[in-house]
Amino acid sequence: MTEERLLALQEVSFAYEGEGGQKETVLNRINLDIHKGAFVSVLGHNGSGKSTLAKLMNALLLPKEGTVLVTGIDTRDGELIWEVRRHVGMVFQNPDNQIVGATVEDDVAFGLENMGTDPAEMRTRIRESLQAVGMEAHLYDQPHRLSGGQKQRVAIAGIMAMRPSVLILDEATAMLDPMGRREVLNLARRLNREEGITVVNITHFPEEAVFSDRVIVMRAGQVEWDGTAAEVFADPDRLQALGLDVPFAVRVRHALAAEGVSLPFILHQEELVEHLCKLLLKR
Amino acid sequence: MLQNIAIGQYVPGTSFLHRADPRSKMLFIILFAILVFLANNVITYAILIAFTVMTVMLSRLSLAYILKSLRPVWILVLFTVILHVLITKGGEVYFQWGWFSIEEKGVTQAIFISLRVSLLVLVSSLLTLTTSPIDLTEGLERLLGPFGRIGVPVHEIALMMSIALRFIPTLMEETDKIIKAQTARGANFTSGNLIRRAQNLIPIVIPLFISAFRRAEELALAMEARGYRGGVGRTRLRTLTMSWRDGSIALAACVLLLVIGWWRT
Numbered sequence: 001m002t003e004e005r006l007l008a009l010q011e012v013s014f015a016y017e018g019e020g021g022q023k024e025t026v027l028n029r030i031n032l033d034i035h036k037g038a039f040v041s042v043l044g045h046n047g048s049g050k051s052t053l054a055k056l057m058n059a060l061l062l063p064k065e066g067t068v069l070v071t072g073i074d075t076r077d078g079e080l081i082w083e084v085r086r087h088v089g090m091v092f093q094n095p096d097n098q099i100v101g102a103t104v105e106d107d108v109a110f111g112l113e114n115m116g117t118d119p120a121e122m123r124t125r126i127r128e129s130l131q132a133v134g135m136e137a138h139l140y141d142q143p144h145r146l147s148g149g150q151k152q153r154v155a156i157a158g159i160m161a162m163r164p165s166v167l168i169l170d171e172a173t174a175m176l177d178p179m180g181r182r183e184v185l186n187l188a189r190r191l192n193r194e195e196g197i198t199v200v201n202i203t204h205f206p207e208e209a210v211f212s213d214r215v216i217v218m219r220a221g222q223v224e225w226d227g228t229a230a231e232v233f234a235d236p237d238r239l240q241a242l243g244l245d246v247p248f249a250v251r252v253r254h255a256l257a258a259e260g261v262s263l264p265f266i267l268h269q270e271e272l273v274e275h276l277c278k279l280l281l282k283r
Numbered sequence: 284m285l286q287n288i289a290i291g292q293y294v295p296g297t298s299f300l301h302r303a304d305p306r307s308k309m310l311f312i313i314l315f316a317i318l319v320f321l322a323n324n325v326i327t328y329a330i331l332i333a334f335t336v337m338t339v340m341l342s343r344l345s346l347a348y349i350l351k352s353l354r355p356v357w358i359l360v361l362f363t364v365i366l367h368v369l370i371t372k373g374g375e376v377y378f379q380w381g382w383f384s385i386e387e388k389g390v391t392q393a394i395f396i397s398l399r400v401s402l403l404v405l406v407s408s409l410l411t412l413t414t415s416p417i418d419l420t421e422g423l424e425r426l427l428g429p430f431g432r433i434g435v436p437v438h439e440i441a442l443m444m445s446i447a448l449r450f451i452p453t454l455m456e457e458t459d460k461i462i463k464a465q466t467a468r469g470a471n472f473t474s475g476n477l478i479r480r481a482q483n484l485i486p487i488v489i490p491l492f493i494s495a496f497r498r499a500e501e502l503a504l505a506m507e508a509r510g511y512r513g514g515v516g517r518t519r520l521r522t523l524t525m526s527w528r529d530g531s532i533a534l535a536a537c538v539l540l541l542v543i544g545w546w547r548t
Binding site: 058060082085086089090092094096097098099100101102103105106109110111112113114115116117118119122123126142143144158159162 | 416417445446448449452453456497498501502504505506507508509510511512516517518519520521522
């Protein structure tokens with residue numbers, strides 16, 4: 001993993017203007033660097049500013065103060081805004097409201113058409129990106145015939161076709177069933193590992209953060225906590241005080257520790273099962 | 284229950300007409316409409332009928348199917364026939380009963396008018412039957428392209444049409460859901476007189492509108508995030524290319540124009 005800074009937020013503040021002119025500060029002097037190839041999860045309660053953070057990263061919103069740099073480009077630079085959006089792809093929450101094309105093929109083509117890609121090149125890229133998300137069999141399907149997870153995979157394919165550096169999932173799994181959620185997350189992890197895509201997963205499911213290199217916890221417009229998954233989940237009480245849930249395995253370990261049963265630090269459910277079985281055998 | 288409605292009644296296929304360029308099909312229909320109104324005697328109508336039957340055969344769709352799908356139009360045709368037979372006067376009197384009479388001109392007029400309407404409807408329905416809605420919008424965008432220079436937002440209109448097509452099934456599903464939700468809350472959509480029933484639709488229409496606006500907003504954001512910036516500098520995945528099929532359609536159009544021009548009186 002290179003230590004190249006892909007996204008850099010420097011002293012970024014953002015406020016929405018409410019009715020009557022009063023300002024509602026959503027982000028307050030945030031400093032954040034995201035390196036190439038990282039898998040970052042942003043956890044936070046509703047209204048913690050995590051979605052606004054995502055929209056600042058691809059120039060859908062511009063900071064009121066401070067600068068956002070994407071591969072060194074200031075997002076305020078009006079001429080390079082399309083370059084920024086090509087670099088930073090974004091998948092939104094509602095799968096139905098982000099598919100533009102009448103067929104899967106047309107939808108994946110949408111971003112490429114906006115970039116002015118040559119039609120022959122478009123077809124190869126569409127094929128490649130649909131293969132990357134495992135949806136190549138649905139090329140000519142209409143989007144409303146697909147499941148929620150499949151729709152999100154198509155949305156990811158539409159972004160992958162644009163060859164981005166960063167994939168932002170803005171609560172992309174929130175409206176999916178558990179199976180769809182797993183589909184999308186496994187895909188994001190695979191793209192991160194195999195294609196070297198930097199992933200920023202914005203979520204309120206702590207379980208999703210377990211697999212990431214880095215977890216950023218947001219609270220009231222500020223970065224409350226920034227560390228590895230192991231560090232952040234080591235203190236379940238603090239997370240729960242922030243109104244955030246803790247992964248099941250962490251919760252069980254913590255509860256057992258209170259009862260005097262000590263287990264090594266674990267994040268994943270499979271690890272938990274393994275350790276509990278070992279404990280049982282020792283008895 | 285609403286999912287089964289076919290949009291644009293497109294029947295997929297690989298026939299000559301299916302593969303022809305939507306632009307040439309659309310242009311041909313405009314010419315055909317003019318020809319139908321130029322035809323004014325038995326020979327010219329016979330030629331047009333023969334040609335129409337040939338086109339139907341080229342589409343490889345069953346004539347019975349097409350005729351059945353046009354049922355509402357036949358009622359209209361029947362109406363015009365009856366009106367013309369009863370109202371248009373002149374020529375030999377076939378039947379007289381008091382003030383009521385059926386005369387030669389009425390009968391010929393009825394036949395010609397109904398032929399015009401049926402031929403026109405039949406041929407233009409072949410367009411929607413053999414062209415997918417996506418190709419239709421694509422063709423329309425290209426055909427209207429020149430108007431873009433005088434300020435007509437052609438690209439935007441075409442994009443609006445294709446997004447509308449894309450969202451029809453989504454909104455249908457949503458309507459279905461709202462109906463169920465309102466029924467569960469005690470709404471009644473199946474009884475009462477016409478006005479009452481129309482009033483009962485309000486609890487369906489309002490939530491549908493609100494959600495459609497929300498969807499539009501989110502979609503606009505998603506489109507922007509994917510680099511949408513209007514029609515300038517945009518390329519298209521679907522490139523329409525003319526083939527020998529479109530050449531033969533042009534040829535057929537020329538021949539038809541000459542023949543009708545020659546034989547009309």
